[in-house]
Amino acid sequence: MTMRQQLMDIYQRLFDAFGPQHWWPGQTRFEIIVGAILTQNTSWTNVARAIANLQAAGCLEPDRLHALDAAELEPLIRPAGYFRLKAKRLRNFTQWLFDEYGGALETLDAVETRRLREELLGISGIGPETADSILLYAMDRPVFVVDTYTARVAVRHGLIEPDINYEQLQYLFESNLEPDVTLFNEYHALLVRTGKDFCKPTPRCPACPLNDLPHEIHIEST
DNA sequence: GACCAGGCACATC
DNA sequence: GATGTGCATGGT
Numbered sequence: 001m002t003m004r005q006q007l008m009d010i011y012q013r014l015f016d017a018f019g020p021q022h023w024w025p026g027q028t029r030f031e032i033i034v035g036a037i038l039t040q041n042t043s044w045t046n047v048a049r050a051i052a053n054l055q056a057a058g059c060l061e062p063d064r065l066h067a068l069d070a071a072e073l074e075p076l077i078r079p080a081g082y083f084r085l086k087a088k089r090l091r092n093f094t095q096w097l098f099d100e101y102g103g104a105l106e107t108l109d110a111v112e113t114r115r116l117r118e119e120l121l122g123i124s125g126i127g128p129e130t131a132d133s134i135l136l137y138a139m140d141r142p143v144f145v146v147d148t149y150t151a152r153v154a155v156r157h158g159l160i161e162p163d164i165n166y167e168q169l170q171y172l173f174e175s176n177l178e179p180d181v182t183l184f185n186e187y188h189a190l191l192v193r194t195g196k197d198f199c200k201p202t203p204r205c206p207a208c209p210l211n212d213l214p215h216e217i218h219i220e221s222t
Numbered sequence: 223g224a225c226c227a228g229g230c231a232c233a234t235c
Numbered sequence: 236g237a238t239g240t241g242c243a244t245g246g247t
Contacts, residue, residue, distance in 0.1 A: 040229040046245055047228090081244040085230085127230050147228055192228050226247085233240080 004176040006159065010210060011183075014190035017209035021189035024137035026051075029105050031060050032138040036130050037089050038080040049079035062103050066094040089125030096123050105138075113141045128166045136188070142179035145188040146170045149195030156199065157210065 001009070025044070026032040031051065038047045051060070053076040059065045065073070073087045080086060094103070100119070101107040108116060113135065120131035128146070135141040146169045154160045160169060177183060198208040 036228085039227085041227060041242090042229085042244075043227040043246070045227095046243095049245090079244060081227090082229095082242045083244080085242055089230085125230065129229065133228080145228085149228070188228085195228080224247105227245095230242095231240105233238105235236105235238085 002176075003159070003172070006157075007173065007176050010153075010157070011187050011190065013209045014194055015186065018190055018193050020186060021193055023185055023189040024133075026137075028060065029138045030062055030065075033093065033105075033134050034060065034065070034090060036133040036137070037093065037125065038077060038086055040082070040086070040130060042081045047080050050077040053077065053079070062094050062097055062105070065090060066098060066103070085125070089123075092123050092125050108139060113143065116141075117143070128170075132170070136181065136184055140181050142181050142184055144170050144173040144177070144184050146173075147188070147192065149191045149199060150188070152199050153191055153194060153210070 024032045024035065025048075026035050034054065035047055035051060038050050054060050054065070057076055059068060059073075059076070068076075070084070070087050070091075073090065074083050077083050077086055077090070096119075097103050097105070111119070116139070117131055117135060120126050120134060121128070126134075132143045132145040135143040136145055146166050150173075151160075151164070151169060154164075154169060154172070155162050160172060164172075173184075173187070177187075194208070194210070198210075
């Protein structure tokens with residue numbers, strides 16, 4: 001099988017097993033961006049509480065969020081963990097949005113994807129995964145989002161070596177799949193679902209949809 | 223009580 | 236340039 005066929009086979013198995021994941025869980029672009037920052041190394045259930053607090057406070061809009069100082073914002077996002085750090089990161093984003101784009105997310109539509117990615121990476125607190133999540137799920141750009149689950153599944157099934165970096169793993173998917181926002185959306189969501197349910201750091205993968213793939217290290221490797 | 227969760231920046235060697 | 240560490244809450 002070619003790499004493309006392997007990647008599509010994995011996708012098909014996961015989709016057949018789990019069905020559509022309906023990502024991103026958020027109503028507006030700004031809510032998606034806020035969620036992308038808050039979910040850094042944090043489970044979504046915790047993030048959902050923080051977002052509910054922001055919603056209740058009427059602060060899920062760039063101007064309202066930006067108007068808050070740290071003493072007001074930190075308690076609202078406390079359930080998401082790293083709350084002092086993430087309060088700064090949210091503010092770094094809104095500061096950039098107002099400084100460079102007048103606070104209007106729609107103006108980002110005119111910016112070319114590579115350039116927008118570089119600009120996002122220039123914001124302190126936004127790394128590759130957060131930037132790509134924003135690009136794919138908030139900006140509808142065909143960018144493949146890589147995360148720890150992506151790497152874990154790919155390594156366990158022998159698609160890559162363990163020491164591959166973020167951009168290399170991203171390139172593996174982007175160079176072998178059509179640049180399709182819907183496909184990238186669902187694929188990443190399915191990989192996260194697989195990671196949550198089966199591909200734990202401690203390898204125990206009963207009933208994983210990928211169990212009978214031709215691999216040697218699905219269970220044994222890290 | 224240990225481990226994990228949809229990372230990232232910064233220090234240190 | 237690789238490797239280590241702090242950040243923090245909540246579920247299993």
